[in-house]
Amino acid sequence: MARLLKGAEAARAINENSLQMIEQLAGAGIRPCLGLVRVGEKEDDIAYERGIEKRCDGLGIRIEKHVLGEEASTDDVLEVIRRLNEDKDVHGVLLFRPLPRHIDAEKVQNALAAEKDVDGMTRASLNGILTGDDIGFPPCTPAACIRILEHFGIDPCGADVTVIGRSLVIGKPLALMLLGKNATVTICHTKTKDLASKARRADILIASAGKAGMVTEEFLQSGQTVIDVGINFGPDGKMCGDVDADAAERIAGAYTPVPGGVGAVTTSVLAEHVVKAAMRENGL
């Protein structure tokens, strides 16, 4: 029976850390504030927004919401971003993505001031991951994966890590972040041959392909740590990850459940980034 890496436990530790910083900020008369920018009324966005609001309320982080209509133009979104850049009381900004297709996402994302980029969407943040510079923040989901490993004492240093998936929001930044922690990283994708054997030989397997149950028994090895980043909905309408949970429980050494794994840590990481942005801005 594999050890269950529960997101809630890691989230609690992150929140405690945030609360200490929030106290320090309060002593200096500062209340951290997250600007949320949403275009349209997508269900996914609204569900995530609710999670963020709940987390921030619990911690005492102020939220400033900017909701634009589905038909908003690139200039409309840019205008909101520009105002948030200038607002000294807003420390971090999250823009729900993907944006509607008619909006120039590249332009909008890079308009955000790097120091307020709490979800790694600007060039400066992504570059920080590549170079190790402390500009902006990494995207929240890969950061959540790293925090789960840290929390449960699973050290990536020297470990063989296989990352399935190479998206710019998860796979690539996570691979580079793990490399920065001295893991030996193999990045796999749809063109990878004999994927199962590459997954099996890893000490730490990261499943971020976005395909329900694609990581089956033959991808797994006893003792292995499996981090499941997938959020999918199975034929029964239930939320599930990329990993066959039964197989993981039977074979792996440890794994993150879906739901209740990586997803349960993301909003805590986001909140922590906002608090850190407030600390940095105030030289604390």
Place this chain on the structure above:
Amino acid sequence: MARLLKGAEAARAINENSLQMIEQLAGAGIRPCLGLVRVGEKEDDIAYERGIEKRCDGLGIRIEKHVLGEEASTDDVLEVIRRLNEDKDVHGVLLFRPLPRHIDAEKVQNALAAEKDVDGMTRASLNGILTGDDIGFPPCTPAACIRILEHFGIDPCGADVTVIGRSLVIGKPLALMLLGKNATVTICHTKTKDLASKARRADILIASAGKAGMVTEEFLQSGQTVIDVGINFGPDGKMCGDVDADAAERIAGAYTPVPGGVGAVTTSVLAEHVVKAAMRENGL
């Protein structure tokens, strides 16, 4: 006996391609120009500079040289970069690195206009490698490795590639560029366990550790392509790569010699980047 992947052959093809573009530019009254910025009189820099001048002379690319004394300040170098940014007749700029320690390299490198960054040193260029955007250019050495593979018809798509070394000038960008070409990439470094087996299992092995002869017989597999990026000097004072050339010749399917491999392609890639920068700037 392994096939020898001679840099000169790949360089010739790249130069021919550049010459066609240079002709097109000449038709529009434009002569491509490379700005060279050197601080101090380091032997390595001067040797590289000579190689660049010879290549550019041969192709008809103008060179504008800016040599500063070893004692030049960060501001002195910034001033030169700023002038080159503004000079419409200069299409690309190469800054010899590493800079003397007293200079803020980060600041100087990022002061260069991305569109003139023909050696991938700005954040914009590096980020382009991560995102696939066409901003700036990749660093010349990893680009040379890719061009050698292309020239000799060795397709990285679907291939298992092991990269030894994770520097920001070679290992990391090369790994990302190969990933962009659909290779399954494993990035290895000093903390990697059982390095030899990870090297051996690769279809394409990239040696960029900077250690003379570290890739020995046990790192190699029959049929494998070995790209040797190392430039070292052995105990006999002779230039050598990271790969034991005798072992590569005996075991590998194909390999790049040192000297005469990757190094022989770098100046051609640099020249091509300058020409492409001139084309882009003039909308050709």
